[in-house]
Amino acid sequence: MSTLEVQDLVKRYDGRSVVDHVSFRIEDGEFFVLLGPSGSGKTTVLRIICGLERPDAGRVLLGGRDITDLSPRQRKVGMVFQDYGLYPSMDVYGNIAYGLENQRLPREEIQRRVFEAAEKLQLTPLLRRGIDTLSGGEQQRVALARILARDANVFLYDEPLANLDARLRHQARRDVVAVHRLRGVPSLYVTHDQSEALALADRLAIMAEGRLQQVGLPSELLERPANLFVARFLGNPPMNLLEGEIVSGADGPCCALGELRLPLNPAWQQALTSRPEPTIIVGLRPREIVPPWELEQAAAAASPQLCRCLARALTVEPLIGEVEVTLELPTARQPAPRLVAVWPEPEELEALPAAGAELPIGLDPGRLVLFDPRSERALQVE
Structure with missing residues (x-):
């Protein structure tokens, strides 16, 4: 069983708390969305979880194991960034295989995983195409295929649909959900877009000024906001x-x-x-x-x-x-x-x-x- 838990995370820059005692738990197979305005600290939480930043206080537990001091490679985390993080010098196959090659897996195992992930995301005809020849939606699917091919214990998404137009975002949301259901591990999705959050979340957390404002089912937050910030922020139009x-x-x-x-x-x-x-x-x-x-x-x-x-x-x-x-x-x-x-x-x-x-x-x-x-x-x- 894989669960993700952050306990009392604190991160300061120049004496200012950008993450202020944040705690939550994501259950095995749960799709959890962290929603908030720009500058609220949600991406910093994500970077701490994947090991790109170290907290000033608090812990990160994955499957009950403390991973706070582990390197990103040791954490077995799959992450999709806003800019996708693809390598233009490689073709689609190379981008999906890159992380697996770093793990020094056998060539046959790498090939099997790449073709399996590509088939599930309709990328098989594009495997030998260059990244710069792909549309935004196709590049997003390559980024998803890369984490699907990995043996990750948690998936992290940092506003992965922000660069897509409205039509592509709708399809991309379905791709994200499909990847989550295929693997069934905890997923943490960060966004400032409440329509995305409400469409995807099993549970939703709202963050502002480095603090969690409320955590619960989307319907609970809409119907019973815990404070005026949540009431003003959530809903279109808001309460x-x-x-x-x-x-x-x-x-x-x-x-x-x-x-x-x-x-x-x-x-x-x-x-x-x-x-x-x-x-x-x-x-x-x-x-x-x-x-x-x-x-x-x-x-x-x-x-x-x-x-x-x-x-x-x-x-x-x-x-x-x-x-x-x-x-x-x-x-x-x-x-x-x-x-x-x-x-x-x-x-x-x-x-x-x-x-x-x-x-x-x-x-x-x-x-x-x-x-x-x-x-x-x-x-x-x-």
Whole structure:
């Protein structure tokens, strides 16, 4: 069984921590994605794992074995870089075989592995082609074939699709997943592209300013972000974040958004009463705002707490099969709270709102995420 574990990794440059006590574990056969903006420290974590950098503190364990002090060659790690790291002086066969030749494997074994990897990635007709004659997508497949041919215990990917156009990226993602499934070892994939991350990840970790912000299933991070950074960073469009207040209602606490009052589940009572001030940041995902043409169905199927209110459509942007609407909630105070909603396209196109029109929408208080404005962390229901 092969597992990859990083324990309390720290890396400093010029006294500044670029990796700040990072810990996570990737199980055997798991595809784990490290997502974050440029400069967040995710590539440095990858370079520490493969042995290109040494940590100032912490350990790297592969299959329970401490590999922190081993050379890159001793770690049995397969890595694909953003620039692929191919040798233009060699043909496709030579690039796939290069690492195997360094291991001094028998010629017959090298040939068998190269042809096997090339066949699985549809590279057999290209084996005697020069690297500079290949397209970007073909070069990416050569880089994947090179690690597939190796006897690696973990696969590491450093933004390997960043140089491909949108059409090639879609195919390349399938190639990456195919390589992972063929070998079944832990895979760690680093990217700043959330669409890639959400498409590939079994589990997802978000990193910012050298620290892990949250680790979990992609659906968990989308629905229950641990802090405001994750809420703002993840999702397209990201979670709506509005300033509100906690007020007392007839049946318990309510969240006030302008003139709108959203009754909260009594389970929030303890988390809210322990706070010294009423101000709160309210999070609501764009796809959880109920459109006018689904209100009756949602009211019958959802919780009885579904709140209806009127909102004004500021902008209406048709997408493929969906529509994105910027809404303004009613309030006497300015600026008025605004929400971005993403709705499935209605069967009757006449139902689409026009910019400037008032329309009824539905908000489910049970889907709200509440954040403390000081700590920026999500409040937890007791």
